[in-house]
Amino acid sequence: MKNVGEAREAPTGTPQEEFATGERSTRNRVARSILDHGPSTVAELAGRLGLTQAAVRRHLDALVADGVVEAREQRVYGTRTRGRPAKAFALTDCGRDAFDQSYDQLAADALRWIQERCGGDEALMAFVRARLAEQAAAYRAAIEAADPDQRTEALAKALSVDGYAATARSAPVGEQLCQHHCPVAHVAEQFPQLCEVETEVFSELLGTHVQRLATIAHGDGVCTTFIPKAPGPSKVSGTTHHASATTHNASASKAGRNPA
Known part of the structure; x- marks a missing residue:
């Protein structure tokens, strides 16, 4: 205990x-x-x-x-x-x-059963995406209500409500979203798909490619995600042009994600 x-x-x-x-x-x-x-x-x-x-x-x-x-x-x-x-x-x-519980093992056993009996990794990823989609609804509402330059902070506050103790801080050419606690870390050690899909969700919510730098499930002290700064207006030949931002979905195969 x-x-x-x-x-x-x-x-x-x-x-x-x-x-x-x-x-x-x-x-x-x-x-x-x-x-x-x-x-x-x-x-x-x-x-x-x-x-x-x-x-x-x-x-x-x-x-x-x-x-x-x-x-x-x-x-x-x-x-x-x-x-x-x-x-x-x-x-x-x-x-x-505060006492030892077996919830983590129960969750891991359930995910393993889905993976082995219901269609392998494809079925597992479908389940994880469906689960995180429900959580993401509240996160999306918080982000859409925030000013564009406060969206990472809004996501951090929404994550904290769900127990992730998240903060947002400035970083060179962008921001870092830091999750100081992960309620599913022990399960994510066995199923890194949880981290992969979470990264995808962050990318979709923030409308930009994000890069997972570290995860608690992988043994790091904090789950850290880098969010690049949105491109600003640039001047060419005296005329102001706005660079277009392309949205990329983050995935497990993208470079920079720290595998759990």
Whole structure:
């Protein structure tokens, strides 16, 4: 499991690093206990983990603040006793994602089944294109609403909504679209077609040839795509002429794409 939450304040005289490590370890135990046993009260967690209820509440407060767990009213079956029922704490979707999941393997198995049983690479590419076409609808709307010189930035913001943590920055004779996270990186390691089709989609959306320079799936730290600057007006013999930009679809066979 990934570490959930961060340490708040260290007691006087306790080294910060040692304290933080201990805090994260205990906090992970609290979250793991909820995962293993379902929604749990403070008293139940304290009993299972051998902690005081005050300590459990402190860790739960941190987990709630980090969006890992949420408090729910505990369901009461049968005759209800006096007083308000104790709250039960359950993992959120974010909290569940912090633990190891088998979604990546399931997705890879599904793509492999399509490839082997439904028509090879052609069927696989058709599926990937159809999937990305649905995502691209929202990206296209964001790009069309932006000024021409802000389209890469608009695409980056739209990608970030889908979890790609994307940014746009200036580069010599163009821009770079950087995706600092890839939700499908582990699957793309086995199926680089995901990266290939994504590059095609970027080219189509931005209306120009784009060049994939690096991918997380290939082991790079960031997925980086180069978008050349649109040709501006050029003067010939005192007359202003506008260069025409030709749109090229990027593909896996194009030079400059870093194969995943």
